[in-house]
Amino acid sequence: MALNRVREKATRLALPVPDGTESGDALVIGDLPCVAVTDADEWTEGEASVQTDGSWRFPVHAAGAAIEPGDIVYRDAGDGSLSDSNADVRFGYALQHIDNGATVEIEVKVGY
Secondary structure: OOOOOOOOOOOEEEEEOOOOOOOOOEEEEOOEEEEEOOOOOOOOOOEEEEEOOOEEEEEEEOOOOOEOOOOEEEEOOOOOOEEOOOOOEEEEEEOOOEOOOOEEEEEEEEOO
């Protein structure tokens, strides 16, 4: 039996996050998409508890075309907004439709 496993699923972690991170923020830490479930510094300076799976509701902007369920959603590294712009960092998958040009709060599956 392997004795080096640290966590069975590793989906809820304490990780370093940007200053000002609040619970519910969409984050990408390194290349790891996640959602803050605590505010930064709530229990360890410079860190927050984050969730690396599940689906969450976020405003998403359909910038290039209509977004359909299963389309990739990206996070803007500058302002943290979510859209279909593949110039940004991959975040997860849309689970609902958005008309082209609209910004709508939809369910997004985190991760890929």
